[in-house]
Amino acid sequence: MNAPDQAPAGLPRLLAGMPEHGALGLAEHRVIHGELPYSTRRERRGAGALIELVEQAGLRGRGGAAFPLARKLRAVTAAAGRTPLGKRPIVLANASEGEPASGKDRLLLESLPHLVLDGGVLAARAVGADELIVCVDESAGAALRSLTRALSERERAGGDALRIGVQTVPAGYVSGQESALVNLCSGGPAKPTLTPPMPFQRGVRRRPTLVNNAETLAQLALIARNGPRWFRALGTRDDPGSALVTLSGAVAYPGVYEIEHGAPLPALIEAAGGSTSALRAVLLGGYGGAWVDGVAIPQLALANEQLAAHGASLGAGVMVLLSEQACPVAETARITRWLATQSAGQCGPCIHGLDAIAGAIEEVAHGAATPGVGERIARWCSLASGRGACRHPDGAVRFITSGLEVFAEEFADHARHGRCDACASAPELPLPSHVELAAAA
Amino acid sequence: MRLKVNPIACEAHGMCAELLPERISLDDWGYPILDEQPITPELLDHAKRAAQACPTFALLLLRDEQLGRFS
Amino acid sequence: MITPIDAVASSTYWYLTRSTGAVALLLLTLSLALGVAGVSRFSSPRWPRFVLDSLHRNVSLLALAFLLVHIVTAVLDSFAPISLIDAFVPFAGSYRPFWLGLGAISFDLLLAVTLTSLVRRRLGYGAWRATHWLAYACWPIALLHGLGTGSDVKSAWLLGLSIACLAIVALAVGVRAISGWPEHARLRGAALGATAAFALFLVIWLPGGPLGHGWAQRSGTPTSLLGHATTHTTSAKASR
Numbered sequence: 001m002n003a004p005d006q007a008p009a010g011l012p013r014l015l016a017g018m019p020e021h022g023a024l025g026l027a028e029h030r031v032i033h034g035e036l037p038y039s040t041r042r043e044r045r046g047a048g049a050l051i052e053l054v055e056q057a058g059l060r061g062r063g064g065a066a067f068p069l070a071r072k073l074r075a076v077t078a079a080a081g082r083t084p085l086g087k088r089p090i091v092l093a094n095a096s097e098g099e100p101a102s103g104k105d106r107l108l109l110e111s112l113p114h115l116v117l118d119g120g121v122l123a124a125r126a127v128g129a130d131e132l133i134v135c136v137d138e139s140a141g142a143a144l145r146s147l148t149r150a151l152s153e154r155e156r157a158g159g160d161a162l163r164i165g166v167q168t169v170p171a172g173y174v175s176g177q178e179s180a181l182v183n184l185c186s187g188g189p190a191k192p193t194l195t196p197p198m199p200f201q202r203g204v205r206r207r208p209t210l211v212n213n214a215e216t217l218a219q220l221a222l223i224a225r226n227g228p229r230w231f232r233a234l235g236t237r238d239d240p241g242s243a244l245v246t247l248s249g250a251v252a253y254p255g256v257y258e259i260e261h262g263a264p265l266p267a268l269i270e271a272a273g274g275s276t277s278a279l280r281a282v283l284l285g286g287y288g289g290a291w292v293d294g295v296a297i298p299q300l301a302l303a304n305e306q307l308a309a310h311g312a313s314l315g316a317g318v319m320v321l322l323s324e325q326a327c328p329v330a331e332t333a334r335i336t337r338w339l340a341t342q343s344a345g346q347c348g349p350c351i352h353g354l355d356a357i358a359g360a361i362e363e364v365a366h367g368a369a370t371p372g373v374g375e376r377i378a379r380w381c382s383l384a385s386g387r388g389a390c391r392h393p394d395g396a397v398r399f400i401t402s403g404l405e406v407f408a409e410e411f412a413d414h415a416r417h418g419r420c421d422a423c424a425s426a427p428e429l430p431l432p433s434h435v436e437l438a439a440a441a
Numbered sequence: 442m443r444l445k446v447n448p449i450a451c452e453a454h455g456m457c458a459e460l461l462p463e464r465i466s467l468d469d470w471g472y473p474i475l476d477e478q479p480i481t482p483e484l485l486d487h488a489k490r491a492a493q494a495c496p497t498f499a500l501l502l503l504r505d506e507q508l509g510r511f512s
Numbered sequence: 513m514i515t516p517i518d519a520v521a522s523s524t525y526w527y528l529t530r531s532t533g534a535v536a537l538l539l540l541t542l543s544l545a546l547g548v549a550g551v552s553r554f555s556s557p558r559w560p561r562f563v564l565d566s567l568h569r570n571v572s573l574l575a576l577a578f579l580l581v582h583i584v585t586a587v588l589d590s591f592a593p594i595s596l597i598d599a600f601v602p603f604a605g606s607y608r609p610f611w612l613g614l615g616a617i618s619f620d621l622l623l624a625v626t627l628t629s630l631v632r633r634r635l636g637y638g639a640w641r642a643t644h645w646l647a648y649a650c651w652p653i654a655l656l657h658g659l660g661t662g663s664d665v666k667s668a669w670l671l672g673l674s675i676a677c678l679a680i681v682a683l684a685v686g687v688r689a690i691s692g693w694p695e696h697a698r699l700r701g702a703a704l705g706a707t708a709a710f711a712l713f714l715v716i717w718l719p720g721g722p723l724g725h726g727w728a729q730r731s732g733t734p735t736s737l738l739g740h741a742t743t744h745t746t747s748a749k750a751s752r
Binding site: 349 | 451
């Protein structure tokens with residue numbers, strides 16, 4: 001572990017040494033952050049102590065659920081202890097990043113792959129796993145190349161005494177869901193499965209499986225070196241440490257930024273060059289997250305406890321700023337329809353519910369709404385939520401419901417008068433590029 | 442004991458709602474909406490029959506300890 | 513040499529095997545129709561889904577019961593040399609081997625469908641569903657067996673029953689192929705085509721086949737039996 005005076009104060013932490021082009025090489029990575037702890041054989045045997053450090057640090061998952069990492073590590077270790085024949089657990093590093101407006105995991109793999117790999121290796125040692133699989137979107141060419149190069153670098157430097165593989169994940173919003181990833185790595189389709197059993201109990205090839213977001217592992221890589229007190233020097237008590245966020249929309253320099261939990265949103269916007277127009281609202285947490293009205297932006301602090309008062313959470317750190325020039329109704333209709341197509345197609349309430357809601361919102365957007373459409377949408381939202389095998393419909397319903405609340409005026413206006421002038425303007429909420437091309441054709 | 446539906450296996454045959462209307466109703470698309478309450482002793486036989494009747498084995502009758510948590 | 517007592521006893525078995533065979537065909541037809549109703553999600557206030565589902569299972573078991581009597585009486589009957597093994601192993605017998613063999617195949621398929629259904633929870637839904645498709649093969653083979661083997665084929669009642677059963681199955685398959693359209697469109701189109709082709713085949717084949725001259729001989733009735741057909745009081749005409 002690094003001595004306290006060697007540990008970097010303040011920001012950047014994960015993004016320290018971030019190269020302009022290409023990836024940070026292994027040697028430079030070691031210089032900036034220090035050697036990888038728990039590397040010698042003797043140290044590896046004591047790697048379980050890492051879980052205690054993680055617990056003191058209070059690191060929560062960065063994939064959206066904010067689940068305490070220490071609890072997950074303990075659960076996997078306990079499950080492994082209970083398996084007959086002592087099945088070794090397996091670790092999945094989730095960098096599939098199916099959220100269209102998110103770019104942090106891709107950035108980590110492209111530019112700072114050794115942070116993610118260090119974290120994956122450390123997590124594997126902590127739970128006694130003998131295999132690590134890094135899951136990457138199949139179309140993320142640069143990330144895959146960078147990852148492959150980083151793995152050869154590590155091989156040449158002696159390797160990590162761990163089997164490390166790469167699994168490409170097909171495009172799809174739910175493909176990166178925990179059980180979908182386990183399904184894929186077990187040879188099945190990238191579709192969620194029924195839980196229980198949870199992945200930590202029985203996952204890839206029936207082994208206890210630890211699934212962690214790439215950024216969570218990157219944070220772990222630094223906690224192992226610098227300790228829990230260093231980690232907690234930034235952030236809030238319930239949301240300690242730093243976080244990577246992807247800021248896009250009506251901002252001068254959209255991209256990935258590293259913030260301290262609890263930082264005010266206006267400060268982040270300013271650091272990103274300021275907003276490019278007056279802001280109508282901000283979407284927090286991606287397309288499974290929630291809208292917050294623009295008037296509240298000056299008071300917003302980026303920590304889950306504070307955001308909860310506004311009905312939102314950070315999720316995977318996705319933030320999209322919606323300008324006053326956009327039509328929120330058209331945007332909501334577009335995204336809702338896309339969310340409906342992204343259903344894995346396994347559960348009736350999700351397939352039919354999201355389709356029905358998307359249809360109704362499209363009707364409102366075109367001014368063709370029939371009376372009672374609000375009640376119908378509300379009923380379908382309650383029918384779609386909580387009745388699927390995964391949380392996709394729940395997230396979509398949260399996105400839709402918060403939009404109906406925040407943009408109540410625009411929705412009422414559209415229901416009465418049909419399309420507005422802003423409907424024809426270029427969309428501001430991003431969708432995967434091939435989807436956009438299809439819509440434009 | 443409680444009822445649980447495997448939403449992936451369920452194909453909206455609807456026999457469960459016919460056999461246990463006290464606890465199961467169907468939504469707009471024919472998929473079951475389960476009442477969360479536990480199965481009382483009077484309903485137990487009906488609940489077992491409903492679970493056996495499901496053509497895709499989607500309806501499960503579980504003891505409280507087996508229920509676990511959805512992801 | 514057949515004694516009068518043998519003649520009476522064996523003609524009882526002969527009656528039983530033919531009648532239970534016909535009833536089995538009818539029950540199989542009903543079972544198929546009920547199965548299609550189930551998968552098509554048909555229901556009415558007086559016929560809820562679970563009732564139709566129970567009926568389907570019970571009618572199938574009843575069909576199997578009648579089939580077992582049909583087989584046992586055919587074996588016991590001394591007129592035609594049919595052994596028990598011929599019920600399971602097709603084409604090995606000496607009495608109309610091909611047409612009897614079809615019955616064995618149909619019976620084997622029905623056994624597979626029934627046994628897998630009895631252990632379906634252990635088998636798992638996927639494997640059970642895949643095997644159950646064999647029911648669609650079992651039925652036409654059973655019909656052909658009845659038309660080719662049965663000595664009543666020229667009688668109005670059996671012909672009428674066969675046509676009625678064919679109509680019911682054709683309707684059921686038609687409904688099944690159309691409901692759920694257009695998923696697996698090619699498969700469903702093929703099913704409709706196969707049904708139409710089968711009906712057409714029967715129309716072309718029956719007049720020159722079982723309904724035509726000398727069918728008993730052409731279908732493989734052992735020559736030693738051909739002249740004795742008249743000692744049995746059946747409605748089948750002498751084959752010459």
